[in-house]
Amino acid sequence: MTEKRRTAVLVLDGLRRDFVTPELMPRLSALRERATWCAQHGSVFPSVTRVVSSSVATGCRPARHGLAGNTISLVDEGRLALFDAGKPEFIAEKQRLTGQALAMPTLADRLASAGGAVIFNNVSPGAAYLHDPLGHGHVYHRAGSFGPGREPITGEQALAIAGDLDGDAELVKRFTAEAIEGAKPALALAWLGHPDTTQHAVPLGSPQHHEALRRADAHAGAVIDAVDAARERGEEILLLVGSDHGHQTVSGVVDIDAELIVAGLKDGPASTDVVVAPNGTAALIYVDPKHCDRVARLGAFLAGCSWVGRLIAPDEFGAFGIPADEGLAFALAMAADDEADNAYGVPGLSLAAKPASGKPDRLGCGQHGGLGRYEQSPVLMLDGPGFAAGGAITEPTSAIDLAPTLLAFLGHDAPGLDGRPLQSRP
Numbered sequence: 001m002t003e004k005r006r007t008a009v010l011v012l013d014g015l016r017r018d019f020v021t022p023e024l025m026p027r028l029s030a031l032r033e034r035a036t037w038c039a040q041h042g043s044v045f046p047s048v049t050r051v052v053s054s055s056v057a058t059g060c061r062p063a064r065h066g067l068a069g070n071t072i073s074l075v076d077e078g079r080l081a082l083f084d085a086g087k088p089e090f091i092a093e094k095q096r097l098t099g100q101a102l103a104m105p106t107l108a109d110r111l112a113s114a115g116g117a118v119i120f121n122n123v124s125p126g127a128a129y130l131h132d133p134l135g136h137g138h139v140y141h142r143a144g145s146f147g148p149g150r151e152p153i154t155g156e157q158a159l160a161i162a163g164d165l166d167g168d169a170e171l172v173k174r175f176t177a178e179a180i181e182g183a184k185p186a187l188a189l190a191w192l193g194h195p196d197t198t199q200h201a202v203p204l205g206s207p208q209h210h211e212a213l214r215r216a217d218a219h220a221g222a223v224i225d226a227v228d229a230a231r232e233r234g235e236e237i238l239l240l241v242g243s244d245h246g247h248q249t250v251s252g253v254v255d256i257d258a259e260l261i262v263a264g265l266k267d268g269p270a271s272t273d274v275v276v277a278p279n280g281t282a283a284l285i286y287v288d289p290k291h292c293d294r295v296a297r298l299g300a301f302l303a304g305c306s307w308v309g310r311l312i313a314p315d316e317f318g319a320f321g322i323p324a325d326e327g328l329a330f331a332l333a334m335a336a337d338d339e340a341d342n343a344y345g346v347p348g349l350s351l352a353a354k355p356a357s358g359k360p361d362r363l364g365c366g367q368h369g370g371l372g373r374y375e376q377s378p379v380l381m382l383d384g385p386g387f388a389a390g391g392a393i394t395e396p397t398s399a400i401d402l403a404p405t406l407l408a409f410l411g412h413d414a415p416g417l418d419g420r421p422l423q424s425r426p
């Protein structure tokens with residue numbers, strides 16, 4: 001390992017590639033001029049934050065890291081039950097029911113004795129803790145911060161911020177001072193909540209959305225400046241700036257539970273024979289093995305639904321990187337129209353699955369999870385040794401390529417990951 005090398009990663013949650021323009025995002029546009037731009041960067045499926053976070057952390061698709069969705073079903077006391085992977089207690093619940101949080105080591109695990117990992121995160125607590133479920137590094141989140149051994153970090157050192165844009169600004173201050181300038185870990189990773197959180201609440205292309213993009217760009221600028229200052233002091237730093245997924249505009253909301261009940265394929269709203277895990281513009285459909293006779297009829301029904309864009313049966317789970325979880329009968333991407341515009345002229349409309357447990361429907365605002373062109377068009381820029389200024393990688397890249405790229409830069413061997421180091425890609 002090359003001791004003096006270290007890495008910095010900044011994720012702007014939910015940023016679509018086509019929003020990186022000189023007018024809206026001057027700092028990111030300037031970074032693009034001196035970095036290598038991934039022209040066909042993609043997310044994983046489903047394109048939701050907790051799943052992508054796990055893929056960034058492990059370099060593997062969900063089939064290998066074992067988290068199928070933001071919302072999933074697990075077998076609890078012999079029945080299918082829904083779990084929200086964003087909750088702070090999710091990791092303990094998944095460990096209790098499946099024996100593990102993630103099935104592959106994270107960057108925090110791999111770097112524990114090689115410079116360590118410091119993560120600052122302003123999305124859901126579950127997404128934050130999935131970067132380091134075993135407690136090998138430092139994870140800072142407003143719901144609770146933890147050091148090695150999952151020792152709580154309290155008082156002044158805890159991350160007392162809000163989930164809004166001001167919270168992101170506060171996070172960037174702490175991140176640059178403590179991770180880029182202070183601790184200097186092998187991996188310093190900041191994951192900001194915006195523009196994603198804004199995009200879920202306002203229409204894409206609206207004035208409020210553009211304001212959030214400008215502020216997110218300024219946050220990126222502060223991180224770029226801190227990395228540049230460290231480089232001027234002689235440090236060798238690889239900087240990755242990007243996002244986990246983009247957004248589509250929600251053109252309609254489908255209550256999949258209600259559709260299945262009307263079709264006679266699910267007994268009732270709270271029944272556990274068939275359980276739907278909504279994931280924004282995607283859904284996972286579980287069937288209790290005691291009702292496996294229902295799978296064929298369910299498949300035929302879903303194949304005929306106009307609101308289903310892509311139905312994925314278990315024989316295709318491998319191709320889509322979906323884990324063969326107990327009871328998981330189908331995954332689906334909701335129907336999308338990538339050519340149609342929203343009211344602000346922003347292309348990419350999708351139907352969304354009605355969220356579980358009374359969460360808002362997001363009609364007319366942004367959403368993600370499926371296979372639509374724009375939710376599958378996140379950002380990745382690679383700035384530093386091994387990457388040509390103003391260059392582009394024109395073949396498809398993915399969230400799974402970040403970990404192998406970072407580990408290669410740090411001189412770590414990590415064979416057998418799903419992703420590949422991007423240093424040598426055309």
Ligand SMILES: [Zn+2]
Pocket residue numbers: 013014048049196244245
């Ligand atoms: Zn996200």
